[in-house]
Amino acid sequence: MSALGHYLEEEGIPTVAMSLIRAQTENTKPPRAPWVPFELGRPFGPPSDPAFQKRVVVAALNLLERGDGPVLIEDFPKDDPRARPDAQWRAPFATSDRDAGSTARLAATLEEESARVDADYGRIAKDRGRTIVGLSGLSVTEAGRYMAAWLRGQIPDSPNPELSAPLALRFAVDDLKAAYMEVALAGPGKPSSNQLDDWLWNATAAGAAIFALRRMYLTSEDDRLKAIAGLFLVPGVRVQ
């Protein structure tokens, strides 16, 4: 991001670059950068908190009026209140037999669970008028089936001629995770991302299935598949 700012500034356009990793910003030395103590993925802080977000945006834009750079790195003073868990939030469900039996059994459980989530997801997405599901072009049920085929050791054809099969798997996993999160966000309370992730990875067949896919294809002879399995299915924090 700081590199982009460098190029734009060289072309004559003033920039201010949000900083999430202070050490990287110190290395790249952008003209102006407010460092924010928020988690990766939330450069403007808590969702559904316009007043807080506006403070962040204004703090960033105010650096454009300063004349004492380069380099300006300023720390934003407030933590994200949504980083704290919310006791009011309830997980939508837990699949108790997700760890039982074989990979084939897990594949069947995933198909059943994802079809059930699809029904809730469809209703919620319609009510909200918004979803980020859609990278793979598959419905949630179809994404579950596609992942289940990989779990069964088949190498299914890509459902989309523009995507290789390994990339289709990655997008199917992304879509499935997104649908589960949207269902989990629809309940009461304002969960932290950690609460949502704990639920996905520890209480659903989808989480168990994604872990299993990672294990299965981490040693694949197909370099693309191996890379997808190792780097793009399970977050690093969940495999350490």
Added chain:
Amino acid sequence: MARLTDLPPAQAKRYAELECPSFATTPWVEGPPLAERRVAIVSSAGLVVRGEKPFRGRDADYRVIPSETRPEQLMFSHISINLDRSGFQEDWNVVFPLDRLRELAADGVIGSVAATHYSFMGATDPVQMEGYAREVAARLKSDAVDAVLLSPV
């Protein structure tokens, strides 16, 4: 949460030791008062308007996001799985604060909001992005943009 001390040690080490580009110059451009500026967002979240090609891997090019884009049209195709997406799912302003910019323009804090915003894939080698970044600069200038809010994830 993005303090390195809050991250798992291996991830923190990767971020701290990530090779960053070094530049011979440190450009610095000033402009008019904020209340007269036209502001654009340039994101590196791999954002893409629904119906357009998602970013694949480490594509170096960019996607155009017209200012009239609605939240339900904006997708998130960043390659990294080590960052939160649920905040964006709940409220796009967490990553793409277009509603906040509109409010600031209405309040007279900034002059106006650009007609077009842009997104890159942040995990891409910056050297590969340079030509595209300069292309975006030309497009921004043609829209009279004189302030860019760079939004990484």
